[in-house]
Amino acid sequence: MRKLLFQNLLRLPLTVAAPAPSEQALAELGAKLDQVARRRLGRSLAIREVDAGSCNGCELEIHALNNAFYDLERFGFHFVASPRHADVLLVTGPVTANMREALERTYAATPDPKWVVAVGDCGRDGGVFAGGYACVGGVAEVIPVDLHIPGCPPNPVQLLEGLLALLQVQ
Amino acid sequence: MNASSLRTVLEGGRPVAGHRPWPRVIVTPELWIALSEGLAGGAWTLLGLWGESGMAHLAAHEPSTGTLGVASLPCPDGWFPSVGRLHPPAQRLERAIADLVGLQPVDAPDSRPWLDHGRWPVSHPLGLATPSIGALPPYPFLPVEGESLHQIPVGPVHAGIIEPGHFRFTANGEAVVRLEERLGYVHKGIESLLTGAALERAARLVGRVSGDSTVAYALAFARAVEAATETIVPDHAHWLRALLAELERLANHLGDIGAICNDAAFALMLAHCAVLRERVLRASAACFGHRLLMDCIVPGGVAADLPADSAKVLRALVAELRRRFPPLVELYDNTASLQDRTVGTGFVRPALIRQFGCGGTIGRAGGRAFDARRQPGYPPYDQLEFATPVLDESDVNARIWLRIHEVEQSLTLIERILERLPSGPVRGALNRPGQPCEGVALVEGFRGDVLVWLRLAADGTVVRCHPRDPSWFQWPLLEAAIENNIVADFPLCNKSFNCSYSGHDL
């Protein structure tokens, strides 16, 4: 059974075979990302995801970046478990008052040079949750943000586009 | 066992007019205590416990008769008799009431704050909302005593792409002797944002209480509004709502099955399940315009009808999943090294599951058959035949199998819905209430039963709305599930539960 599955895996690489135009754009985008990342950092990019109060919708789409359709790792991007290993903080949510300190500490623990990407409408300005007693607002209220990727949630292609944009402006 | 039925006890209270579809009654402290005792006796299930200025509310269900009701206790002096004193599942809910509303549960076994971490500018935001007194003393974790015990604090920021929360493990060597959860980090003050909100904004907010369950929440909110305003929803909309709900269940279960196996270092399963999940999301986007199906269900119906080729897209999706999923199930079934990790791991006593009224796959993998699609039930499920898979083993393996069965069941349901999808309008005009009214709804999400209770003003704006996530009655059982398991199996247990932080923290 397992052999068969492995064969399936080898026979049908989804990322290449998928015909939709968005897939092509994705492949192009990926190649560009790869080049720029290498030029900027001379190596791959390590991303640390921080949920600072999200509804978990943004996390689901960030997760999707790892599936075989988007396969983020083929571009040299990978998610790391510790901010100490990270180049990029990918922050979601309308930073809650209860998460503020944890976010500040995570930022402080990330070595320079580092970039912060605020994901989602919430990460931009608090989104639907803005204005209450429990949320501070967008990520930029707490730590310096280099790029916003709006959307509720942004889909995986938009997330990839955002990462590319980040590298171009830096 | 209880001498009197839930209905008898509720009949002792004073009915509140304009609360639908179940009764709400104002009760005396004596009746409130009788209700707590009935819950503790096990004949009834606690569905929710929340508060507002001067009043505590309790929703309960009697499985044997299907009776549902809300009891409200006026608290003119700012306190109410603790339910958690007799019935532990109420404890965290009471702590949340004390934090948010300022009503004190008298004789409560645990008086520590829960959602309030001392970081808000106000105290009791849903009550008097007085300026906060500032930082609270450090949170007192439960004391532990004994030889060669050590503690492992984890979080709130975790290693993976997951939500934040704090876990305090006390271990003896490798074995966990106690896990204590500390939640509330993603508290967004949603209930306070809902107060005074117009229906459209409120629907968007409730649809984002827990993003993975946006359909379930939007449906529960819409049904509560429709109950309150006595709005008739067109038939076509009911069926589209079920289609949305089953797509959401499918996507989440597929994601979970892969993720649980991945936490047993079996990445192959995650890779394949993630592809299937992505296919569901793409079909969802093609048919409903949003990958996670946010804002598709609105009070009165659904936001838009299906585009022309949707049935084809969905049938192709079902066919693809029917082709790709069974080999994965077989793979799981035949991989002894994987089952070695899942069988017997994270066991929860079925008695505890019943006591907590724990729903969803955790409940049904532990012998509790409850499924809100059946009881109280709602259209179109009353016209659809479907089995409720139930297992008794109550371990990680059973939770995986339960999800596998429910994936298969959702595929069948999607086919049946497509066959019988009626035509007609997708949205009915909401009745204008004209006077204050109240509604409540219970809906089966992929994680379990979502409760939404609300009160609308005469102009249709929200006066008070309380969404209760299934996780409230699941998180405490994770503490029980991990006991005597090794620390390394925690991710596996946790993923097999997949509780919502955001839904719980509100």
Ligand code: SF4
């Ligand atoms: S942007 Fe939308 S999906 Fe993302 S956390 Fe906010 S509400 Fe959730």
